[in-house]
Amino acid sequence: MAEPQFFPLATSLDFGEVAAISGAPLPDGVDPARRVTGAAALEHAGANDVAYMDNAKYVDALAGTAAGLCLVSPRFAGRVPAGTTALVSPAPYHAFANILARLFPTALKPGSVFGSQGVAPGAFVHATARLEDNVTVDPGAVVGPGAEIGSGTVIASHAVIGPQVRIGRDCAIGSGSTIQAALIGNRVILHPGVRIGQDGFGFAMSPKGHMKVPQIGRVIIQDDVEIGANSCIDRGASRDTVIGEGTKIDNLVQIGHNCVIGRHCVIVSQVGIAGSSTLEDFVVLGGQVGLAGHLTVGMGAQVAAQSGVAGDIPRGARYGGYPAQPALNWARESALLKMLVAKRSKISGGSEG
Known part of the structure; x- marks a missing residue:
């Protein structure tokens, strides 16, 4: 349930509009003019709310919901209670996201903390920086010399945009x-505390000490990328670090220098990717995955949470474990280990402690 002081309702929608946006047909006999004025989870939704359901774990919540409208997959359509209108969709979560975006657009990306446009008092914008119309710079933010920022972009309080950085249009910083040392595309979202373009971890090691290697590359972030709070992306050493179009990166992720992340990848929290590794398009890394350097993870591959990847992963593969291996092998090894432990415990009479 949305809290209006944080996420005000932008508009209400009638049932006909919800059906059109979601692409799901409105059942016969339902009044298309009836309105939706909120969205909520199944167990909290009321008669004027829209909800969704596409997970067997929530069958009981669906049966007891008081939602006026529920987006639901075909396999659960018969479980929708009589007082709730079912909109049957093959992708109810996606449809629900579209509805939320219409109802609560301010929740899509960070906005100005002060709700104002333009350069606020207390912000510093260097005289040589270039800002297009409708750029917002909040108090305490700094925009360095030669930086360029596109129309519709918001630079929130205490963000620092380094010299010569380029940021596209409709971004949220x-x-x-x-x-620093970065070129950023359009519609990019950086959540609070993100660090882009700092030194990569590069040292020429020797018994006499470790010599710092200058990192002279950039970070290239393409359109529609989203990066979660307190994640860090190092600039390249001798070539660019690249984050591909549409990639979504969770909080607390570390991406090392020279890495190339493909288009539409999903990288979950606390992942660490060592330098010069490549993720091809549509790769998914679960939480706390660790990748060694100079590896390639092929297009569409998925790696289970907490896996340690020490070698290349082929296209479309499913890997897991430590060290990571094909998921089926990992599952078999885990099952066998469990059986061996149980057998040993039985032989010893369960007296081990």
Whole structure:
């Protein structure tokens, strides 16, 4: 349930509009003019709310919901209670997201903390920086010399945009973020505390000490990328670090220098990717996955949470474990280990402690 003081309702929608947006047919006999004025989880939804359901774990919640409208997959359509209108969709979560975007557009990306446009008092914008119309710079933010920022972009309080950085249009740069040596596309979202373009971890090691290697590359972030709070992306050493179009990166992720992340990848929280590794398009890395350097993860591959990847992964593969291996092998090894432990415990009479 949305809290209006944080996420005000932008508009209400009638049932006909919800059906059109979701692509799901409105059942016969339902009044298309009836209105939706909110969205909520199944167990909290009321008669004026829209909800969704596409997970067997929530069958009981669906049966007891008081939602006026519920987006539901075909396999659960028969479980929708009589007082709730079912909109049957093959992708109810996706449809629900479209409805939320219409009802609560301010929740899509960080906005100005102060709700204003233009350069606020207390912000610093260097005289040589170039800002298009409708750029917002909040108090305490810094825009360095030669930086360029596109129309519709919001630079939140205490963000620092370094010299010569380029940021495209309709971006959101969260509070306390720092960006240097970077080119950023359009509609990019950086949540608070993101660090872009700092030194990669590069040292020429020797018994006499470790010599710092200058990192002279950039970070290239393509359109429609989203990066979660307190994630860090190092600039390249001798070539660019690249984050491909549409990729979504969770909080607390570390991406090392020279890495190339493909288009529409999903990288979940606390992942660490060592330098010069490549993720091809549509790769998914579960939480706390660790990748060694100079590896390639093929297009569409998926790696289970907490896996340690020490070698290349082929296209479309499913890997897991430590060290990571094909998921089926990992599952078999885990089952066998469990059986061996149980057998040993039985032989010893269960007295081990």
